[in-house]
Amino acid sequence: MFLGLLSLLCGYVILVCQPYEYILKFKTTFTEGGEIFQLWEKPEVNLYLKVYLFNITNHEEFLDGRESKLRFQQVGPYVYREFFSHNNIVFNNNGTLSSIPSHPLQYMPEMSNGTEEDLLILPNIALFSITNVMRDASYISRWGLNMLIRQTDTRPLVQMTAHEFMFGYESTLVTLGNHLMPSWIKFDKLGLIDRMYDFDGDFETIYTGKTDIRLTGLIEKYNGDVNLPQWSGKCANVQGASDGVKFPSYIQPNDTLLFFRKSLCRSERMIHVGEKFINGLHTYQFTFMENEFDNGAVNPENKCFCRKGRCLKSGLLDVTDCYYGFPIALSYPHFYQSDPSLLEVLEGLEPKKELHESYFFIQPKSGLPVDLAFRFQINMALQDIGHMERMEKFINFTFPMLWFEIGMYELPYSLNMRFWFYLSVLPVAEEVTTYLLFLFGAVLLIWSVVKILSYQVKESPTDWLETEMERRRHRAKNDKLTGWKEKEMDTYNSFLTPDDANLTMTVQ
Numbered sequence: 001m002f003l004g005l006l007s008l009l010c011g012y013v014i015l016v017c018q019p020y021e022y023i024l025k026f027k028t029t030f031t032e033g034g035e036i037f038q039l040w041e042k043p044e045v046n047l048y049l050k051v052y053l054f055n056i057t058n059h060e061e062f063l064d065g066r067e068s069k070l071r072f073q074q075v076g077p078y079v080y081r082e083f084f085s086h087n088n089i090v091f092n093n094n095g096t097l098s099s100i101p102s103h104p105l106q107y108m109p110e111m112s113n114g115t116e117e118d119l120l121i122l123p124n125i126a127l128f129s130i131t132n133v134m135r136d137a138s139y140i141s142r143w144g145l146n147m148l149i150r151q152t153d154t155r156p157l158v159q160m161t162a163h164e165f166m167f168g169y170e171s172t173l174v175t176l177g178n179h180l181m182p183s184w185i186k187f188d189k190l191g192l193i194d195r196m197y198d199f200d201g202d203f204e205t206i207y208t209g210k211t212d213i214r215l216t217g218l219i220e221k222y223n224g225d226v227n228l229p230q231w232s233g234k235c236a237n238v239q240g241a242s243d244g245v246k247f248p249s250y251i252q253p254n255d256t257l258l259f260f261r262k263s264l265c266r267s268e269r270m271i272h273v274g275e276k277f278i279n280g281l282h283t284y285q286f287t288f289m290e291n292e293f294d295n296g297a298v299n300p301e302n303k304c305f306c307r308k309g310r311c312l313k314s315g316l317l318d319v320t321d322c323y324y325g326f327p328i329a330l331s332y333p334h335f336y337q338s339d340p341s342l343l344e345v346l347e348g349l350e351p352k353k354e355l356h357e358s359y360f361f362i363q364p365k366s367g368l369p370v371d372l373a374f375r376f377q378i379n380m381a382l383q384d385i386g387h388m389e390r391m392e393k394f395i396n397f398t399f400p401m402l403w404f405e406i407g408m409y410e411l412p413y414s415l416n417m418r419f420w421f422y423l424s425v426l427p428v429a430e431e432v433t434t435y436l437l438f439l440f441g442a443v444l445l446i447w448s449v450v451k452i453l454s455y456q457v458k459e460s461p462t463d464w465l466e467t468e469m470e471r472r473r474h475r476a477k478n479d480k481l482t483g484w485k486e487k488e489m490d491t492y493n494s495f496l497t498p499d500d501a502n503l504t505m506t507v508q
Contacts, residue, residue, distance in 0.1 A: 001444065001445060001448040001449075003441075003444050004440075004441045004442070004443070004444030004445035004447075004448060005441065005445070006441070007437045007438070007440045007441030007444065008437070008438060008441035008442070008445075009441075010437050010441075011433075011434050011435075011437030011438040011441060014430065014433065014434045014437070015434050018430075019430065020426050020427050020430040023426075024365065024366070024422070025209075025213050027422070028209060028213060028216050028249050028366060028367075029208060029209040029210060029213060029216060030097060030206070030208035030209055030210075030216060030217070031208070032091065036216070036217075036246075036366070036368075039368075039415075040086065040217055040245050040246050041085065041086050041089065041099075042085045042086070043084055043085075043245055044412060044415055045408050045411060045412065045415070046081065046408065046409075046410075046412070047081065047082045047083075047084055047406065047407070047408045048079055048080065048081055048082065048108070048111070048406070048407055048408075048409075049079070049080040049081075049082050049105060049193075049404060049405075049406050050076070050077035050078070050079050050080075050404065050405040050406075050407070051076055051077055051078045051079075051080070051166060051193060051402055051403075051404050052074050052075070052076040052077050052078075052333075052402060052403050052404070052405075053074070053075050053076055053078070053120060053122065053162055053165065053166075053401075053402050054072040054073070054074060054075075054122075054348070054349075054400050054401060054402065055072065055073045055074075055075050055120040055121055055122070056070055056071065056072060056073075056120075056121040056122065056123075056157055057071045057072070057073050057121070057348075058070065058071045059121050059157040062393070063156075063157065063393065069345060069346055069347050070346050070347070071346070071347045071348050072346060072347065072348035072349060072400060073348055074348070074349075075113075075114060075118065075120065075162070076112070076113055076114060076162075077112060077113055077405070078107075078112050078113075078114065078116060078162055078166070079107075079108045079111040079112045080105040080106060080107055080108060081105070081106045081108055082103055082104070082105055082406065083102075083103075083104050083105075083106065084101075084102070084103055084245065085101075085102045086099035086100070086101060086102070086206075087099060087100045087101075087102050088100045091208070092205070094211075095207060095208050095209075095210040095211040095212075096205050096206060096207055096208060096220050097205070097206050097208055098203060098204070098205050098206075099203065099204060099206060100202065100203050100204075101199055101202060101203075101204060101243070102199065103197050103199060105193075105197065114162065115162075116161060116162050116163035116166075117161050117162070117163065118161060118162045119159055119160070119161060120159070120160065120161070120162060120165070121157055121158070121159055122157070122158065122159075122160055122165050122401070123156065123157060123380065123399050123401060124154065124155060124156050124157065124158050125165075125190055125192065125326070125380070125401070126154075126190050127149070127154050127155070127156055127390075128156065128327070128380050128382060128385075128391075128394070128399065129190075129325075129326035129327060129380070130145065131145070131149075131385050131388040131389075131391050132326075132327040132380075132382055132383060132385055133325055133326075133327075134388070135383060135384065135385050135387070135388060142387070142388065145388070145389070146388065146389035149388075149389040149390060150389060154390075155390065156390055156391065156394065164191065165191060165192065165401075165402075166191050166192060166193040166194065166402070167191040167193055167194045168190060168191035168194050169190065169191065192378055192401060192402060193402075193404075195323060195324070196263040196378070196404075197263070199262065202222070202223055202262065203223060203224070204219055204221065204222050204223070204243075205219070205220040205221040205222075205224075206218065206219060206220060207219075207220050209249070213249050213250070214248050214249050214250050215240070215248065216246065216248075216249055216367070217242065217245065217246025217247070217367065218240050218241065218242055218246070218247075218248060218258075219238055219239065219240070219241045219242070219243065219260060220239060221238075221239070222238050222260070222262075226238065226239040228265070228266065229321075230265060230266075230319075230321040230322055231266065231304055231305065232304055233304045234301060234304065235266065235302070235304035235305050236304075237258075237267060238258075238260050238267045240258055241258035241259060241260035241267040242257065242258065242259055242260070242367075243259075243260060243261065244259065244261065244369065244372065244374070244406075244408075245369075246367050246368065247360075247362050247367040247368075247369065248367050249365065249366060249367040250364070250365060250367075251284060251362065251364040251365075251367060252364075253272045253284065254272065255272065256269050256270065256271055256289070257269070257270040257271075257286060257360075257362075258270070259288075259360075259374070261374070261406075262322075263376075264317075264319075264330065264376065265317070265319040265321075265322035265323075265330070266305070266317065266319075268288050268289075268292055269288070269289040269292060270286040270287060270288055270289065270360060271286060271287065271288075271289050272284050272285070272286055273285050273286065273287050276361060278361055278370045278371055278410075279370075279410070279411070279416050279420070280416070280420040280424055281363050281370055281416070281419060281420055281423060281424065282363065282364070282423075282424070283361040283362055283363050283364070283370050283371075284361070284362050284363075284364050285359060285360070285361050286359070286360040286361075286362060287357060287358055287359050287360070288358055290337075291314075291337075293314070293315045293316065293317050293330075293331060293332070293337070293338070294314050294315075295311040295312055295313075295314060295316070295317075296311060297311075297314055298314070305317060305318070306318070307320060307321065312329055312381055313338070313339035313341065313342060313398075314338060314339045315331050315332065315335060315336075315337055315338020315339050315342065316329040316330070316331050316338065316339075316342075316379070316381060316398065317329060317330040317331070318381065326380075327380050327381050327382055327383070328378060328379070328380060328381075329379045329380070329381035329398065330376050330377065330378065330379070331376070331377045331379055332351070332356055332357070332358075332375065332376065332377060333351070333355070333356035333375050333376070333377045333403035333405075334349040334350060334351040334352070334355075334356050334377070334400075334403070335349060335351055335377070335400070336351035336352070336353070336356040336357065337351075338351075342398055345397065346400070349400060356375055356403075357375070358373060358374040358375050358376075359371075359372065359373055360372045360374075363419070363423060365423060366419065366422075366423060368419065369408060370410075370411060370416075371408070371409055371410060372407060372408055373405050373406070373407035373408075373409070374405070374406055374407075375403065375404070375405045376403065376404060377400060377402070377403035377404075378401050378402055378403070378404075379398050379399055379400050379401060380398070380399040380401060381398050381399075382394050382395070382396060382397050382398070382399065383396060384396060
């Protein structure tokens, strides 16, 4: 009965206290030397950047007027491994830590389709950018720029290698801008991936989960502010967003998550769309909210993404202020979920959901991503630049330049097994242990009660009373017999002389 009560008590303590939840919260909270913290500090995963470029196959025919639409041919991917880490970490007293993000890249030729030395016909980013910036300048300034374009024979569509387009090519216009306006153009080479991965001087403040376990690993401030300087109102907020390494803990199916990457120039909302078991881990599938790149036509909350009151077409996000004033606009790859008119003026792009939609499979309790890929396209959203030299064919044209996918497609085996044990085995073990303790306790209690009842039935009160009386009669008889023998011995001894008594004692 004691063991049964003890088992029930232990089962009740486990049920109420939930030691597994306590251990999980302890492990999830960021502390120096903590397991989850170390994985966040330097993720033990293979994170890849895949870049697809758009080679122009009819540039001569388009420029001389023989064809009215540009034809694009997707090439790549050019694959790079990203060694994402958080450096110079300092723990603060308010439940946050400060860190500097680092994203070095390493080219992976064995995973790439093509080489960095592939020669392609691509847009001259420097020419398009500077002419778009100078379109409303004074006549004298525009005349000087047009003269420079003619003198240097700068053309809008040029041949260069894939590496030059991604990581920087020399341009007279960029070099001139770097010398004359160093506060604006801080670089002497211009490459899209190079600018996209410019994290120089950035720092972030991250929640440790000490005050709220659900916030562990999420951004509190980026560069010292909860808002991005490029936007106003709700559009500027990055507080509570994830950088993709750690999402909120204890995610519920109806939660809306935030995702932020500097290259996106904003935080994007994600919604739950399904569930899936991946290598033994239960995950929630999230994707970006529908009409997230709408500029207010469908979703009025997105009106604040209209830069200086000018709204781009649906599906385009004006990120000019994040890219040095260059007319850069983000979209989903191949203008997926964008205004159909963007595809009508060009050829070669075919949006497909399975290839161009982003996805995130996240383990809901820990907030750790198990499989993810976010995909975006970088475009140049040109305005009325027809009065600039050699730009008359690109008035209000949206130029697709490249699209990229940053993905982590599976956890390393050792890491997957570790989290499978933590997140799948331990909670089941706790539940099974609780049930077994309750069952064992109940069985012991029932068994002890049955034994007591069966003993009482076997030994009825009448039988017990008779047995007890017989035992007492037997004891009294023995006591009487013993007393008579002792009395007889005393009488016998009294008739003996002292010498006889001594002899008797001697004999005895």
